[in-house]
Amino acid sequence: MLDGLLRGKTVIVIEGEAQAILLDTYKPEIRGISQPETERVVRGPRDGFIEQIHTNISLLRHRLPVPEFRAEAMEVGTRTKSKVAICYVDGIVDKELLSEVKKRIERIQIDRVLDAGYIEQFIEDNPRSPFPQVQNTERPDKVVGNILEGRIAIVVDGTPFTLLVPAVFNQFYHTSEDYNERWMITSVIRLIRFVALIFSLTFTSLYVTVLSFHPEMIPAKFMVAAASGRAGVPFPVFIEVLLMEIAMEILREATVRMPQQVGGALSIVGVLVVGQAAVQAGFVSPITVVIIAMSTIGSFATPSYNAATAFRMLRFPLIVLSGSFGLLGLATGLMLIINHMLSLRSFGIPYMAPVTPGSFNGLKDSLIRAPLAWMRRRPPRLHAPDAVRVSSKGIGSKNKKKMGKSSVFRGRKGGDSNK
Known part of the structure; x- marks a missing residue:
């Protein structure tokens, strides 16, 4: 009775009775069902x-x-x-x-x-x-x-x-919209998301490595352009990139916490006005601003916010390793990240499945998405008792043959659907 009363229900106690009546009269104020703000899709339920x-x-x-x-x-x-x-x-x-x-x-x-x-x-x-x-x-x-x-x-x-x-890791760059579109389009979009994910993690670190330790890795014309853009900048590349990354994270956090009406204006002011003023004042080079902007845009392509945040935070130790040890530091940092991901488990399931341990059926819905008719079985690592989800009857070319033999379609082709 007490638990029900605390949850807003009504208790009716009758004199002389050892039991009471508990009525569920609680009607909370709820907001209407609307489209999720963090997972918008072009084609799919709202x-x-x-x-x-x-x-x-x-x-x-x-x-x-x-x-x-x-x-x-x-x-x-x-x-x-x-x-x-x-x-x-x-x-x-x-x-x-x-x-x-x-x-x-x-x-x-x-x-x-x-x-x-x-x-x-x-x-x-x-x-x-x-x-x-x-x-x-x-x-x-x-x-x-x-x-x-x-x-x-x-x-x-x-x-x-x-x-x-x-x-598993694959799920964090997949969206529900991937299964509503044709498989070739979805596969290309998934590849773009994955490239953007790797791009956001390594691009700034690679930039620091090349300009600080290995300038011979880039063409001479590009090196001349980079050197001329950095003329007059008082900081080394490592400090410059680190300060810009910190400033970008501060701006991103401020944009998220501000009211929606003000957040958009704040991001425009921060990116355009402050960035342009920093370049004109000679604190940062124009190419550094471009590199930081491209790396930030790459993190926005990841559908999962918490996965994108993890890669954003890992950029900082990679930048420190790259600025301290060059290409060796970048390679060491990437190996440590990959080794850590390989050691992770989620309720006993390897985090990098189905890539490792390898599974041919699981790879049909990983970096690329195979046609739905080909994904006949559920993910093998989940050990589902009913493993079949797509029947082999009437799919693919069999449907085409059946449609060709249908009397209705032959009648429409000839102009009389009754034949």
């Missing part, structure tokens, strides 16, 4: 999660009207008693994975859970890693797609973000 857990589960149920869909309720937080729902499809999810997710959530001992990020930090395998091992999203279609692959969604009351486990 609805997104809100802060009410019952509405979010209803959005998932709308897309999965099957009896195998499960939403198991739990409570986390000794003070807040936040509602948490573990969503999956029975018959697709691995039972060992489901048991491990429940154990990790039950072991959480904290007085408050105000967002899904609290739970994410408790259940990830390596909390000291800069890379996210749990994916978060505001899109119901993305959650349903991952559930049908064999993953588990963790819906938390009070936040529009839903957690997806296990998560």
Whole structure:
């Protein structure tokens, strides 16, 4: 009775009766369902999660009207008693994975859970890693797609973000829109995103390495242009790039925290006015401003904000290594990052799967996306009991043959659909 009363329900106590009636009369004020701000798509659904857990589960149920869909309720937080729902499809999810997710959530001992990020930090395998091992999203279609692959969604009351486990590195540069477009277009766009990701991590470090230690690696004309642009700059390349990167991060953080009406104007003033004034004053060279801008734009191409943030922060140790040891320092830093990513696990799944350990079926939906008809099986590392998701009957050239033999199509070709 007390728990229901604290949650806004109505308690009716009748004199002489040992039991009471508990009525669910709580009707909270909720915002309307709208398009997610952080995961916009050109082609795809426009609805997104809100802060009410019952509405979010209803959005998932709308897309999965099957009896195998499960939403198991739990409570986390000794003070807040936040509602948490573990969503999956029975018959697709691995039972060992489901048991491990429940154990990790039950072991959480904290007085408050105000967002899904609290739970994410408790259940990830390596909390000291800069890379996210749990994916978060505001899109119901993305959650349903991952559930049908064999993953588990963790819906938390009070936040529009839903957690997806296990998560591998490939997921963080994929979008739900990738499966709505044709496979050739999607594959090219994924390659562009991946190149932009690597570009944002290494471009500034490579620039420092080449100009500071290995100028012979670039053509003479380019070297002359770079040297003439740096004439009069009082700082070495390493200090110049480091100061510009710090200034860019300050500007980015200020833009995010400012009101939306002011944030756009602040970014324009910071990039155009301050950047141009710094170049004219001789504090930085024009080519350095171009390099920093291109590296920043490359980080914006990553769909996942937390993955892009991890690569942004890793730029600083790479710049320090490159400015101290040149190409050897850059190569050492990249090897340490790759080695760390290879050692990561997400609920026992290798972080770099399906690249390593290799899986031919998994590679069909990694750096490129194969046609949907070719991706017949679910990701093998998820160990789904029902591994087949696309039937081999009636796909590809078989459909073309059936359409050619159809009497309806032959009739339209001849002008009489009744023949």
